[in-house]
Amino acid sequence: MACEQVFIRQLRERGFRLTPQREMILSVLHDIDGLATADEIYGRVHSISSSVDISTVYRTLDLLQGLDLVSCVDAGDDQRRYELLGVHGPHLHLVCQGCGQVIAADLEMAQAFAERLNVEYGFQAALDHLSIPGLCPACADAGDR
Template identity: 40%
Template sequence: MSCHGTIIDQLRAAGVRLTPQRALVLDVVYHTDGHLTADQVYERVHAQSPQVDLSTVYRNLVFLRQQGLIGELRLEGQPVRFEAVRAGREHHHALCTHCGAMLELAQADLSSLQATLLDRYGFHLEPVHLTLSGLCQACAAAA
């Protein structure tokens, strides 16, 4: 059903249970390029396994996020969206509060912050998915 052997191995190694529902949610998110709302994930899961419940989808989205396998995107005024976290393509988002443009930031852009936190607080920042707000170049120039 899934073509994500590596990820599934990773899950097994972490000692978590791999239920068909969980695999399906993972599969749906990983087969999409964009950002899906929980409801959209549910729709697609439901199309393949109609008995799967929406709450199970939610629970698995939370679970997979905690495992670091999916990232979530909380944009102003719309439901939370999820996306795959692909090895080697980890990234964060910077959202322009003025025009809504979104740019992707490389994980490396956070490395100095990571170092700062470790240095000053002994805090190990997780490479979790972040969404930062601000003004994009164009809007900043216009202002």
């Protein structure tokens, strides 16, 4: 699979090692193809090989984030979820605080905003891997009453 190749190449280039655990975790992420909590990922990996530790899952997810292959959505309410950035590149996460729904928004949407922060404050915002809290259309409607 394409993403596997990317992964392996990225690892090698930066002096990391390819381990079965990492392969499994990547494969599971690929299967899920959507958002999943660390625990869900751990569950799946564990069912393939029962000797993989949850802390390895966390460490691998961190690593994958560092390589920009995975992004993390912080729903605020204690349920971080992870997502493989395969086909669809980086994007914004609009997290609804009403229903928990996560909407994927085009990163380009925030370009002007990032630009402004840079001009005014010299700050280089990393807007990918960013979760924006708020209300989805449905919950905003419901909340108006």
